[in-house]
Amino acid sequence: MRFENGDTGPGGPLDLDLRLIERPDSVQETVAPRDWPSARVEAWLDWSETLARDFPKIDLPEALDPDAPFDPLLAQGPDRYARRSAAWGLKLGLFDSADDALAFRQALFASLCSGDAAPGLSAPSGIRPNSVSGLSAEPGVVQMGDFEFAPALERHVAALRSWQAATAGARRVGETLGGVMAAVQRCEGDAAACADPRRNLALGRAARSARATGATDEMILNAIGLAMAGETCWPVERTDSVAQAPLVVSAARDLVDSACPEAIRAALAAWEGAPLAIAFDLPNAEALARARAAPRAAIDLARLMNEEGEIDLAQLAAVARLWTVALEIEASAGFCADVADAGLRAAFRPLGLTLAGLGDVLAARGLAYDSDVGRAAAQDLFAVLAGASLLASAELAAKVGAYPEFEADPAEKLAALKAQAGLAKDPQARALFAKAVKAAGHCGLRHAETVALYADPELSLRLGGEPIGPQPWSGPLILAELQDDQLVPLMSAPALAGLKRLGADMRAAERGLLGEGSLREAPGIDHKALEARGFTEHEIGLAEQALPVLRDLRAAFAPAIIGAGFVGDVLGASSEALADPALDVLALAGFAPEQIDRAQAFACGAGSLTGLDILSPEQKAPFLSAEEVGAPALLAMIAAVEPFSGAPNQIGLPLAWTDTPSDAARLQAAAARAGLRAVRLTRDPAPGGTLLDLPMTEDSAPRRAAPAPVVTERVVEKLIERDRTRRKLPDRRKGYIQKASVGGHKVYLHTGEYDDGELGEIFLDMHKEGAAFRSLMNNFAIAISIGLQYGVPLDEFVDAFVYTRFEPAGPVTGNDSIRSATSILDYIFRELGVSYLDRQDLANADPGEFNADGLGHGKGAPDLKDPEAEDELQPASRFISKGFARGSAPDNLLFLPVGGRKGAAGKVEEATADVCPSCGGLTMTHKGQGLVCTACGETKAGSA
Numbered sequence: 001m002r003f004e005n006g007d008t009g010p011g012g013p014l015d016l017d018l019r020l021i022e023r024p025d026s027v028q029e030t031v032a033p034r035d036w037p038s039a040r041v042e043a044w045l046d047w048s049e050t051l052a053r054d055f056p057k058i059d060l061p062e063a064l065d066p067d068a069p070f071d072p073l074l075a076q077g078p079d080r081y082a083r084r085s086a087a088w089g090l091k092l093g094l095f096d097s098a099d100d101a102l103a104f105r106q107a108l109f110a111s112l113c114s115g116d117a118a119p120g121l122s123a124p125s126g127i128r129p130n131s132v133s134g135l136s137a138e139p140g141v142v143q144m145g146d147f148e149f150a151p152a153l154e155r156h157v158a159a160l161r162s163w164q165a166a167t168a169g170a171r172r173v174g175e176t177l178g179g180v181m182a183a184v185q186r187c188e189g190d191a192a193a194c195a196d197p198r199r200n201l202a203l204g205r206a207a208r209s210a211r212a213t214g215a216t217d218e219m220i221l222n223a224i225g226l227a228m229a230g231e232t233c234w235p236v237e238r239t240d241s242v243a244q245a246p247l248v249v250s251a252a253r254d255l256v257d258s259a260c261p262e263a264i265r266a267a268l269a270a271w272e273g274a275p276l277a278i279a280f281d282l283p284n285a286e287a288l289a290r291a292r293a294a295p296r297a298a299i300d301l302a303r304l305m306n307e308e309g310e311i312d313l314a315q316l317a318a319v320a321r322l323w324t325v326a327l328e329i330e331a332s333a334g335f336c337a338d339v340a341d342a343g344l345r346a347a348f349r350p351l352g353l354t355l356a357g358l359g360d361v362l363a364a365r366g367l368a369y370d371s372d373v374g375r376a377a378a379q380d381l382f383a384v385l386a387g388a389s390l391l392a393s394a395e396l397a398a399k400v401g402a403y404p405e406f407e408a409d410p411a412e413k414l415a416a417l418k419a420q421a422g423l424a425k426d427p428q429a430r431a432l433f434a435k436a437v438k439a440a441g442h443c444g445l446r447h448a449e450t451v452a453l454y455a456d457p458e459l460s461l462r463l464g465g466e467p468i469g470p471q472p473w474s475g476p477l478i479l480a481e482l483q484d485d486q487l488v489p490l491m492s493a494p495a496l497a498g499l500k501r502l503g504a505d506m507r508a509a510e511r512g513l514l515g516e517g518s519l520r521e522a523p524g525i526d527h528k529a530l531e532a533r534g535f536t537e538h539e540i541g542l543a544e545q546a547l548p549v550l551r552d553l554r555a556a557f558a559p560a561i562i563g564a565g566f567v568g569d570v571l572g573a574s575s576e577a578l579a580d581p582a583l584d585v586l587a588l589a590g591f592a593p594e595q596i597d598r599a600q601a602f603a604c605g606a607g608s609l610t611g612l613d614i615l616s617p618e619q620k621a622p623f624l625s626a627e628e629v630g631a632p633a634l635l636a637m638i639a640a641v642e643p644f645s646g647a648p649n650q651i652g653l654p655l656a657w658t659d660t661p662s663d664a665a666r667l668q669a670a671a672a673r674a675g676l677r678a679v680r681l682t683r684d685p686a687p688g689g690t691l692l693d694l695p696m697t698e699d700s701a702p703r704r705a706a707p708a709p710v711v712t713e714r715v716v717e718k719l720i721e722r723d724r725t726r727r728k729l730p731d732r733r734k735g736y737i738q739k740a741s742v743g744g745h746k747v748y749l750h751t752g753e754y755d756d757g758e759l760g761e762i763f764l765d766m767h768k769e770g771a772a773f774r775s776l777m778n779n780f781a782i783a784i785s786i787g788l789q790y791g792v793p794l795d796e797f798v799d800a801f802v803y804t805r806f807e808p809a810g811p812v813t814g815n816d817s818i819r820s821a822t823s824i825l826d827y828i829f830r831e832l833g834v835s836y837l838d839r840q841d842l843a844n845a846d847p848g849e850f851n852a853d854g855l856g857h858g859k860g861a862p863d864l865k866d867p868e869a870e871d872e873l874q875p876a877s878r879f880i881s882k883g884f885a886r887g888s889a890p891d892n893l894l895f896l897p898v899g900g901r902k903g904a905a906g907k908v909e910e911a912t913a914d915v916c917p918s919c920g921g922l923t924m925t926h927k928g929q930g931l932v933c934t935a936c937g938e939t940k941a942g943s944a
Helices: 036-051 077-092 098-114 151-185 201-212 217-228 253-257 261-272 284-292 313-333 339-348 358-364 372-400 404-408 410-423 427-443 457-462 493-504 506-514 526-531 537-550 564-569 573-577 594-602 617-623 626-644 659-672 771-790 794-801 824-837 867-871
Strands: 016-022 025-033 118-119 247-250 276-279 296-299 352-355 479-480 487-491 654-656 678-683 737-742 745-753 759-766 812-813 924-925 932-935 940-941
Touching: 016 036, 036 077, 036 404, 036 457, 036 487, 077 098, 077 313, 098 118, 098 253, 098 313, 098 537, 118 457, 118 626, 151 217, 151 261, 201 506, 201 794, 247 284, 253 261, 253 487, 253 659, 261 659, 261 678, 276 284, 276 794, 284 940, 296 457, 296 573, 339 358, 339 404, 352 372, 358 372, 358 493, 358 617, 372 410, 372 626, 410 427, 410 626, 457 867, 487 506, 487 537, 493 506, 493 537, 493 573, 493 617, 526 537, 537 594, 564 573, 573 626, 573 745, 573 812, 626 659, 654 659, 659 924, 737 824, 745 824, 759 824, 794 824
Parallel strands: 247 276, 296 352, 654 678
Antiparallel strands: 016 025, 118 296, 276 678, 479 487, 737 745, 737 812, 745 759, 924 932, 932 940
16 A cells, blocks of 8 residues: 555644653653643553554664654654554555555654544554464354343353452452451560460451451461561452453344343343443344454544534545554554454454544534434544545455455445445545445455444543544533643633534623633622621632632632631531531522522533523534433434444443433333444443441440450450540549559559540650650540540550550559559550450559560469458548539448459358448448447347
8 A cells, every 4th residue: 555745634743842740650751742631641651551562573664663762752652653553564565665654654653643543552462363263253142032142141240240249349358358467567566466366356356357258267367477577458459340341142123122021131231230232133243243353543523623613524534544554454463362352353354443523523513413414414424434444445455355254255245335335425425435345346345344333431531532433522611731730621612613603602602601700790699798798808719719620619618718717717617517528608608509509600600502591592502412412312323323334333322320220121222213233231330429328227236235244255346336426525524543653654544434434535644754755645645535535445445555565664553453564555555444444354463474465474473462451341432532522422431342353252241231320331240139330330239
């Protein structure tokens, strides 16, 4: 094939700039067009990373040498792609001379640089089509109604469900195993103790949680071992979509239209999310199955459009010829992921060339998408694309031969080509088809299909967001990116051209679309109305400064923008309201929803041309969005252009998340009635956040079991459900002060309790310590207190901080339960655990045994307490604050040693004791025939 210098896109000189683009793990510097937004540049960088780097082993001109420097544009991607394609085209014998290869390289590079076309992603390695025999390749198609349809559909849906379950399970197991590793890493002490779930209680709880989510004991032990080796997380790859090829089903049109049971089952599978396509005859089903192996590219019609919205059809044909050759090279020298796709490429050589920006072209010409004239214009554009690409396919067949399956029935293939040519109405399209039919009659076609209809979000992003295929336009607004990465909305060129063509008031339409950007003269909510409700120039200025970016009046007046202090102090918002992200500050200030909506339209614009009153219904019709035109208009447009596509439609018809399976079946039947060659349904993903509001049950209600007097095994894991609100302590509260010394350093622990006795705050005082250390401990106590008041269980703090090791540490004096500690925090949370949680496992009685976990067993320890003292009566004033009780507790109130403390047996027999009339104690016991008070000695005659 011949190419000459000048066979390039319309482009022209590019305004390039050195850009810094944020990548997932770095910031990359690259040369890119100045007016491209960062998202588009990043999409091209992603594409550049997937390019194959192999060049043919032949003598190449210097300009095609892989060792010569590449143009730095977009990380060298466009030049690398164009140079490799030209080199392989020369190797494959597609060009008449090296000069043709160089001209092809120049044209392809110019097309990429100008952005008038973009290729799809390619595999950097894999299986090359010419390395397999494609003659036996058969696309996998299932016939609806055959005996294998039901099991094939069942396996397909089961694969989807398995992927969903595996993804959710892997995520949850990864989180719980990460908790296992964190429990090991938080532990401070002996390594063996930290890795032992029986000694590291937090680890035991995390391991039980991991086992409950499905993690095996082997996985839990591996997580512990990794944590001991210094690893910090358990990574889990989170895939966003199932890597599952669509199941292609061949079905009679009337069966799908009538919603037969098999069609309903297929609709249910598609509604659930399984990739599935139904073609309405076997040839179309086979073409649809082959399309997955086709290399793809899209031509941006907006780049070929003049100011009046007209398309240079000769230029469109030239670009189509250029990219048909480029995709042929990709089909031969590119790589496939598996043998099946490589076999399909080798046998049928399908291509996926399509158009982008069709909706913009129709809007620029003032044509309604849902109109006969709009569909006729779309037909003409796709006819030119198909005619030019098929003519190029015939030229390629003359150079290197037709695709292998063409020779199986050339008469049938030529008849289909002639039928397609007969549908073309545009003169230039008819001329292209006439040449293609004549050339194919001599040498056949190189490709079974050249044009396709599909959706490709990544390819669309590389074209600036233009919708791929016969879809409605993306709207009248574009976002211009400033140097500080701020995005500013502007009216798009197609919208301007369409309004001008329809004779609309351009200035009024632009103001109505974009808004005034200020509230100074807004209806209902102007500056005076805001000032009357307490707003000052400062808050109004902050909100108006955020309007161009947020494009939402309520969001611009959010507390995070104008200041939470103002909203709380002046407008009276509570702390709970300020914490609510949905707080409407303008409504709080007394403005009605109608006032807010009118001010929103004035300041931020309607955002859509169809919402402007200055336009007539006829002027609004070309600017309807995809949601406004609806599914019937999309079906009609696909049916209009599909005859010029080699493969049937692959664009999924949209289902909303809230649509039911019945809605899916109805849409599937509507596609059959509309005359489409194939139909595929795609349901919107679930919205973020919680979807189910589950009621509380008795099993899930918060509960805390009372500690048993004697325990042999203590289970400390509890289910806690609390509102995220702060539970404030009473103004007059009880508690205790514990003075102790840890390693010679005095520590005062003050506690504050709720009325029910639950711990609500702590204070820590240390003497003769540095100011920094004392302040740190004080603020640490405040943090613990806030956590307790927000519902964090005390046992979580205890498990987290016991066994921590740092100085001061050593023997503890002044505490009857804790005799040694590995740190101040270890002592404090042992004391709290013993006093408030009855955690006797944290008590120790041996100040000398200062081992890894700080727990002693009392071997050989001196008995520092008088055992008889446990059995003596104690005045209540020793345990109850007289000031807190304010005289409510009598002076003669005593605490009995009944039941003993820490398991000691009392000497008073509770069952036989009586009240002493003198001291009031339950201490009158039988002595012979009378009663004697063991506390004060009062005697009393006994009763029979």
